Amino acid sequence: MLSRPLLRFVRDDRRINFMRGRHMGLIVSAVLSIASVILFFEPGLKLGLDFRGGIIVEAQTPGAADFGKLRSALEKADIHPDAVQAFGSPRDVRISINAPEGADREAQTQKLVDGVKTAISAAEPGTQVLRADAVGASVSSELFRDGLLALGFSLAMILAYIWIRFEREFAISAVVTLILDLTKTVGFLAITRFEFDLVMVAALLTILGYSTNDKVVVYDRIRENLRKYRTMPLRELLDLSINETLNRTLGTSMTVFLAALPLALFGGSTLTGFATVMLFGIVVGTSSSIFIAAPLLLLMGEKRLRKTPSSDTE
């Protein structure tokens, strides 16, 4: 039974002419990325508590939550929430308050969270507090800075590694592709309104790492084939390399996708956003290895990496 694999993504002798669609791929990618950059500025990312500061209290009332009652109880305690909303089951309530302004806002933030807890347990006896977070304004701006620093340094390390291991053309096209991937993911975040917080920074980085990994494998094969087929035109060689690694590319994407899928489905409120963004990133990263990274290499390396016969240029 185990003598032969049962399934296969593409037949080994299948040769798909990916390079024919290179302009299309680049244009679609550029359009999507530009749209994402626009989305990044308007409406922008929805910052999570980590980065915007303020208060979130999630509670479970004994019966179905009576939002009017909770709201008026909070108003009575002189607390003015920015949102009192349902999440999960009808018994679950999420109360969020933006970071207060003013001189002693740090102390105010911490005081508010206790006030909210007291007010709702008085209004609905038996209420269980699931989560109560209060992040001061100074902390949130630091977390934001640290998150971006982590992102920046990791990106720099990835770049440095590719730079050292491959020729310049490879490194540059990898960087450009990664930036295109990253912008699209940010656009996805802006559209889906998932909260951008520390965990999301980790998701972005994992996508970057995964996407890099995918590009390294394809580039590795291209480099190998460049040595092996000394006379093959670059365009043909790229197509051959992509096709040779296609089953691997799809296979690995599939396993990572399958691993992240249950998180998106059952991961709970903390991880659903994280995992959904991961799934998106896997699809983007995989397709960009094929449709973006290799065509960019063709554009840049046509002269340097290999002399392409004139008949092949359009």
Added chain:
Amino acid sequence: MMYYSRLRLLGVAGICLIGLLFCLPNFMRAPTQSLPWRQIHLGLDLRGGSYLLLQLDLKSLEHDRLQSLQDQARQTLLDKSLGYRDFQKDDQTASLSFEPRSDAERAVALKTMQDLPVVVPDEFHVTEANGRIVLTLQHDAMLARARDAVAQSIEIVRRRIDATGAIDPSIAREGDDRIVVELPGVSDPERIKTLLGTTARLTFRLLAPNPSVASPGSAMLEDISTHSQVAVQDHVDVDGTDLTNAGAVIDQQSGGWAVTFQLNSAGATAFANTTRANVGKRFAIVLDNKVIEAPNIINPITAGSGQITGGFDAHSASDLALLLRAGALPAPLAVIEQRTIGPSLGAASIHAGILSLAAGFVLVVVFMVLFYGRFGLYADIALFANLILMVAILSLFQATLTLPGMAGMLLTLGMAVDANILINERIREEVKRGRAPLQALQAGFERATSTIVDSNATAFLAHVMLFVFGTGPVRNFALTITIGIVTTLFTTLLLSRFLVVRWYALARPKELPV
């Protein structure tokens, strides 16, 4: 490559077994106390509990030092019979300044100030401006003091939290001036927040000659027993650091709650001297800049013990006694970040994490068998070993596992089979090129290795950076992935390869199942 020495074989099997052994403590209780029982700690998001980030008030530290420096400077000038005029303290610029009595004394006064003993090196600079001598505290020196103060505060915070009976708290420094407190199982941290938010600095100070107006060397403080303002001298006669014990008792006369205290011999002597010299005057018992009570000194108090009655109830009296016993914080601490996870959410998160981990694992395992047959099965065995080794290493380091950490483990499992896929695809290509099984296996392993190392190296670097620069949940995520990359390299490059080689040696197949 196709031959595994017995030693290597034993090594691979041994590591897997040791890994399994290290996993076990997570699933059972320690049979005896003496065994080194190392487990993974569940993070607060899985266990339920509270996280508090406390910030030391640098301004107050500066203010205190300025005050003591002023006392010191004045005393030294007096001792050397150097006169001064218009002694000023400026909290904004963290400086003291005064005018020497005459130009003749200027140089000596300057020299005297420069020679004042310091607590940390280069603590303040002495300069001359507009005929005044100015002492300015240095920011770096204050930061050094802040680090000392944080170290001191951690001890006091620990004593206070221990006194509340919280189980397994973790208290650690963060940066120069912050403390992280983690309280597993505490879902309502209000009392602890109040306890930690109290500096509990107890001082005994005389009232100003005219208690209704502030005069130089005194300040108006709130008297919480009478709800009025009284002028209390800045000079501290006896300090709470001289306390040796404190307790909550019922006051014999009034029947209300009171706090008794006992001073050490230095404190007792100072207390006796002050009370003896000031019989008939009032002295204030000041806690964190609020006057608890300001009784008349009727008789000198020489025994070094006393009682504070300030309208306490049982609760506040025992809390104050607890705070006094634990000692005062060197500076106020303010909570700047607080995260509380209720026990039910923690349990739900563990459930979600384990369900996802199991489902993801099964999906990947099934995929590998369907798409890679026998070699896929070997990859699955290696994957299982990978999971065990990850848990083992986390247990060995007694690391904390959070929900993002579990996500990291799951993603590692997804990425781990990449190496197997790379090897398999390579072997398959070699077979298609018409190589014999043995050569195909060999070439497949060899050629895939550099690709595997390349792709894992990039991921490794990225996540080490994330660990170093990240905070909170990100760090835990990066940690599990970093560990996962190491175990992945071991399980794919050694274990699954070893399984393939053993199978080949035993079955001697004419064709490879790729």
